[in-house]
Amino acid sequence: MTKRRATIEDVASLAGVSIKTVSRVVNREPNVRESTQEKVEKAIKTLEYRPNPSARNLASHRARLIVLVYDDSSVYETPSAGYIIKMQEGALRACRPQGFDLLIQPCNFRNDDAGEKLRDQLVQVRPSGIVVAAPLSNMATIVEAVKATNTPYVLMSSGNGSDDVFEVATNDREISAEMTTYLASLGHKRIAFIKGDPTHIAVGKRYDGYLDGLKEAGLPYEEELVVNGDNSLESGQQCAEQLFKLENRPTAIFAANDDMAAGVMRVASRMGISIPGDLSVAGCDDIALAQILFPSLTTIRQPLRTMTETASSALIEGSRGKPRDTGLETIPGAIQVRESTGPVRKNA
Amino acid sequence: MTKRRATIEDVASLAGVSIKTVSRVVNREPNVRESTQEKVEKAIKTLEYRPNPSARNLASHRARLIVLVYDDSSVYETPSAGYIIKMQEGALRACRPQGFDLLIQPCNFRNDDAGEKLRDQLVQVRPSGIVVAAPLSNMATIVEAVKATNTPYVLMSSGNGSDDVFEVATNDREISAEMTTYLASLGHKRIAFIKGDPTHIAVGKRYDGYLDGLKEAGLPYEEELVVNGDNSLESGQQCAEQLFKLENRPTAIFAANDDMAAGVMRVASRMGISIPGDLSVAGCDDIALAQILFPSLTTIRQPLRTMTETASSALIEGSRGKPRDTGLETIPGAIQVRESTGPVRKNA
DNA sequence: CTCTTAATTGACAGCGCTGCCACGTGCAAA
DNA sequence: TTTGCACGTGGCAGCGCTGTCAATTAAGAG
Numbered sequence: 001m002t003k004r005r006a007t008i009e010d011v012a013s014l015a016g017v018s019i020k021t022v023s024r025v026v027n028r029e030p031n032v033r034e035s036t037q038e039k040v041e042k043a044i045k046t047l048e049y050r051p052n053p054s055a056r057n058l059a060s061h062r063a064r065l066i067v068l069v070y071d072d073s074s075v076y077e078t079p080s081a082g083y084i085i086k087m088q089e090g091a092l093r094a095c096r097p098q099g100f101d102l103l104i105q106p107c108n109f110r111n112d113d114a115g116e117k118l119r120d121q122l123v124q125v126r127p128s129g130i131v132v133a134a135p136l137s138n139m140a141t142i143v144e145a146v147k148a149t150n151t152p153y154v155l156m157s158s159g160n161g162s163d164d165v166f167e168v169a170t171n172d173r174e175i176s177a178e179m180t181t182y183l184a185s186l187g188h189k190r191i192a193f194i195k196g197d198p199t200h201i202a203v204g205k206r207y208d209g210y211l212d213g214l215k216e217a218g219l220p221y222e223e224e225l226v227v228n229g230d231n232s233l234e235s236g237q238q239c240a241e242q243l244f245k246l247e248n249r250p251t252a253i254f255a256a257n258d259d260m261a262a263g264v265m266r267v268a269s270r271m272g273i274s275i276p277g278d279l280s281v282a283g284c285d286d287i288a289l290a291q292i293l294f295p296s297l298t299t300i301r302q303p304l305r306t307m308t309e310t311a312s313s314a315l316i317e318g319s320r321g322k323p324r325d326t327g328l329e330t331i332p333g334a335i336q337v338r339e340s341t342g343p344v345r346k347n348a
Numbered sequence: 349m350t351k352r353r354a355t356i357e358d359v360a361s362l363a364g365v366s367i368k369t370v371s372r373v374v375n376r377e378p379n380v381r382e383s384t385q386e387k388v389e390k391a392i393k394t395l396e397y398r399p400n401p402s403a404r405n406l407a408s409h410r411a412r413l414i415v416l417v418y419d420d421s422s423v424y425e426t427p428s429a430g431y432i433i434k435m436q437e438g439a440l441r442a443c444r445p446q447g448f449d450l451l452i453q454p455c456n457f458r459n460d461d462a463g464e465k466l467r468d469q470l471v472q473v474r475p476s477g478i479v480v481a482a483p484l485s486n487m488a489t490i491v492e493a494v495k496a497t498n499t500p501y502v503l504m505s506s507g508n509g510s511d512d513v514f515e516v517a518t519n520d521r522e523i524s525a526e527m528t529t530y531l532a533s534l535g536h537k538r539i540a541f542i543k544g545d546p547t548h549i550a551v552g553k554r555y556d557g558y559l560d561g562l563k564e565a566g567l568p569y570e571e572e573l574v575v576n577g578d579n580s581l582e583s584g585q586q587c588a589e590q591l592f593k594l595e596n597r598p599t600a601i602f603a604a605n606d607d608m609a610a611g612v613m614r615v616a617s618r619m620g621i622s623i624p625g626d627l628s629v630a631g632c633d634d635i636a637l638a639q640i641l642f643p644s645l646t647t648i649r650q651p652l653r654t655m656t657e658t659a660s661s662a663l664i665e666g667s668r669g670k671p672r673d674t675g676l677e678t679i680p681g682a683i684q685v686r687e688s689t690g691p692v693r694k695n696a
Numbered sequence: 697c698t699c700t701t702a703a704t705t706g707a708c709a710g711c712g713c714t715g716c717c718a719c720g721t722g723c724a725a726a
Numbered sequence: 727t728t729t730g731c732a733c734g735t736g737g738c739a740g741c742g743c744t745g746t747c748a749a750t751t752a753a754g755a756g
Contacts, residue, residue, distance in 0.1 A: 001746060005474075018706045032706055050472050054405035055742035058711045072437075081636060089420075101451055105434060116693065124398050126353075160473065173353060182745055218682065233640055259640075266493035266642040269617075288429060289637055292581055294614040356710055366736045379734055403712035404742050629704060 003189035015043035026051055044092045053101075062128050063321055064100045064313050066091060069118065069131040069146070072106030081092045083304060087133055087156075090308030098316050103127065109136060114144035122149045128316025131308055131325035132156060135200040148165040152318050154311035157202040161289055168311045172205040173212065175300050175333045179254060179282055180213020182335060187254040187344035188280060192225040194239045194264070200231065205258045206284055229260045236263020244271065251279060251344045258283035258290050258299055265293055265340070276342030286336055295339030354395035357620040363391035363487045371686070374399055401449075410476050410667055414660050416441060417466065418481040420454030431652060434505075435481055438656030444547060446664050451475065452565035463493035470497045477663025479656055480504060483548040485515075493681050500666050502659035505550040514673045516659045520553040521560065523648050523681045527602060527630055528561020530683060533694035536600040536628060540573040542587045542612070548579065553605045554632055573598055577608045584611020592619065599627060599692045606631035606647055613641055613688070626692030634684055643687030651679045 004045075012019040014253075017040060024032050025040040043049070057063045068091045070084055088104060095102045103125060107118050120144070121129065130153040136142045139157040146153050157169040181193050193210045196203035214221055219265050229235035236255060240263060243250055255261035261283030265275060273279050275295055283290060286301040314325055355375075360367040372380050373388040380388075391397070406413045407515050416439045418432050436452060443450045451473060455466050469476065470493070478501040484490045485503040505517040531539050536606060541558045544551035553573075562569055575590050577583035584603055588611060591598055603609040609631030613623060621627050621641055631638060634649035662673055 009742080019705060019743080020745095021704085024705090027744085031702095033704065036704080048471075051404070051715090052742050053472075053474070054402040054411065056744075057402035057712085058400070058406050059742075059744040061711070061744090081433040084433055088392070092452070092454070095712095096469075100473075103449055104440070104452060106437070106440065121444075124401075126401070126448075126687075248612040262640055266640075269642050289640060292614075292637060293612055294617050357712080367713080368736055368738095369727090369734085370716095375722040381734060384734080401713050403741090404714075406743085407712075409714090409741070410741090528726085 005052075006049040008049070008051065010047055011040065011043045011049045012343065014038045014047060016023045025078075043177045053099075063126050064098075064101055064319075065103055065125065065127040065129075066095050066125040066315055066330060067103045067105050067122060067125060068133065068312075069105045069107050069122075069130060069142070069310065070137055071136055072108040073259055083285070084133075084240045089310040091131060091307035094309045094312035094316060097241075098313075098317055100128075100138055100312075103311075107136060107142065109139055109142055115141040118142065119145040119148050122146065122151065128319035129153065129312070131311045131315065133308070134202050135197075137282035138199060138201045152315055156307055156311060164326055166311075166314055167328045168307045168314075168331065169328060170302055170307065170331050170333045171200070172202045172333070173209040175335065176206040176209025176254075176284065177216060178209075179284070179300060179335055180210050181217045181234060183252045183254060183282060184213070184217035184219060184343065186252070187281065188250075189219060189344070190222070190225060190248065190250040191219065191252045191254060192215040192227070192250035193245050194227055194229045194236060194253065194255040194260050196229055196231045196260065203231065203256045210254060229256065229263075233260060233263040233266075236260030237267050238263075240264040240267035244268075244273070249279075252282070252341070253279065254282045254284075256284055258285045258287045258297060260298055261299065261340075262289060262293060265297070270284065275340050277345055280344075282340040282341055290336070290338070293340070298338045298341040299336050301334045301336050303333055306331050353400075354397040356397070356399065358395055359388065359391045359397045362388045362395060372540060385500045395499075399547040411474050412446075412476075412667075413473065413475040413507070413637055414443050414448055414663055415453050415462065415470060415478045415491070416452045416481065416656065417455050417478060417484055418485055418662075419434045419468075420456040428570050431633070432481075434647060434652040435656045438653035438658075439479060439660045441653065442657045442660035442664060448476075448660075450660075450665055455484060455490065457487055457490055466490065467493040467496050470494065470499065475499060476667035477501065477660070479659045481656070482550050484555050485544070486547055486549045490527040497550070497655035499664055502658060502662055504655055509558065514659075514662055515676045516655045516662075516679065517676060518650055518655065518681045520550045520681070521557040523683065524554040524557025524602075526557075526563060526630070527563035527648060527683055528558050529565045530685075530687065531600045531602060531630060532561070534565060534600070534628065534689065536598075537567060537692070538570070538573060538596065538598040539567065539600045539602060540575070540591050540598035540636065542575055542576055542577045542584060542601065542603040542608050544577055544608065545579045551579065551604045558602060577604065577611075579605055579607060581607045581611040581614075584608030585615050586611075588612040588615040592616075592621070597627075600689070602630045602632075604632055606633045606635045606645060609645055609647065609688075610637060610641060613645070623688050625693055628689040628692075630689055638684070638686070641688070646686045646689040649684050650683055654679050 008019045008022050011022045022040050025037050063164050091102050107114055130151055131147050132146055132155050134157040153167055155167045195207050198204050227239040229239045254262050261281050264281050266274055266280055275281055283299040286299045290297040290299045356367045356370050359370045370388050420485050445598045478494050478499055480494055480503050482505040483656050503513055543555050546552050572594060575587040577587045600680055601612050609629050612629050616623055623629055631645050631647040634647045638645040638647045645696055
């Protein structure tokens, strides 16, 4: 039971080679004769050898570790948990096969000392790469803190696309335009838009997409159809109430995120407005909730997993010495049509 | 910028002591003169020294690492993300201040080789403790795999409460009884119950609590009012349809989890059954969705954060040499009354 | 068959820390 | 005075691996 874990030396002596050769095999280094490699691999299998990560890290001066930093909105009990889980999954998908570990680092940017704290945490951990999720990736203090650790990092959807940083984003603007034209194609002429928190850059781009879409569909921009939310469900409700007060109500509402769309649906349900009969509602993000709401929500699926996976992979490859990418990599989202949108009702 | 990280030796020479003494201070070992300690601490601060975790782990033969194993239901896009996030938070809360890292380990028990894979992962990581979340903690293959790593572990809500394992659970049965009597106190005489997946032991206990509650409230058990779900939203819908077909419909439905309760609400909404006017609905778990549904869902809040925090703390203390707890620690849940439950309607 | 070059392997010094043990000191008990 | 002992401190091996570089061998070249 308590048999000592096999070390590289055990493997070496069983295989009749030096520990260095075992190390080579384990690390897939070149210049190992095939027959030798097989011998070593057999020994590894026999002894159930697993390299000791601490020893590896110590000797090689790099931790096989990626940190995923995301907004700790837990305090607010928002449904953003789905986001986080998806991002974690993507990151794990990149890390696991490469023998990297993933450390999760929630960070509450609302605290004044968030940057400092974060830096401290990161410095202590000494990861080989840091992935910063939106919306933290839009915040100067956070990005500064990450930068200050002097560790390679990737920003998700910061929207800057600078030359010294690698960045992974999705096509918020384009896909939002597409959603708008989709609504227009259902016959909607009065399509309202609920803006989100403008500090969240990706969310901001969705508004641009909405405008693009209107133009493309040949619909006029109407000021009264655009209202300001703050990404929360509550703000979605307020915005909905505001829109429903209009003399000439919109027949479709496109919210910059699903939470706000859910808020719209709550109010509609309370007011007896039928969806999608009287009103089409579309969101953005495709959180788990979107499928559960009744009716289920038409929304935009963000490629969150792929984004963090790409980000993490880039960092891992970078830590292997491969020159790091910079600039922007865009991973397209997709529209998920569900029950909450439908053709405009032909009424009197 | 690229200045070398300070090592224990830098600190030692700056403080004018041996590295061993620095080590003592860092590890809060006894028998260090106060003046010495201060000198060392000052040096640490000056140099911004942080012990290298790899070196520590290597030398001390233990990783400052806790692994949290949970069900990877991601594939199914269920709203259980909130669960997982909460559990992660609790675990982090215990790990962080102690200088421990948290590794997350989703595990898909539906795969045949889940146990094997899990074991492999765990062996590779060599954590100092493993927290197994429900429902994985109820599954023999999973628990076996964890046990096989020969690492201290804590089960969450396995419901066994054996003497050689520490276990953290909540009072599912008692609180479910309370929910039942609460519904009865609203005047409900026909309270239906939707059972969950029986392999999830905690969920099973809720049924017992329902029975207890009926008895306590002096209500008869009626077979037709108890239906079998499988924890999924869809099954909640099916169960609801079944219940609504009854000649004498229940006036309240208590589902063994929130997903199924949400399913009930979907069907009710579709069939024009008003909640809580015609029907009270209660769930269990208090997932984020519970607050977002319209009407918001009365449910039972599980102390998930506290549970994982307790579990992780126990493991950390154990790794410090403190004799490990065994047996069961129960952390009570609480009823969250929201909009989906109300007094029974006095109708014709 | 010898020489050159490349492929393959091994020896060994650390990486930064902790565990173990030894040492020196001061003080109470013998 | 000697002994014992607790305290405070330092010395140093060694955790299991990788990096560097030297040694050995194989493969071509002439």
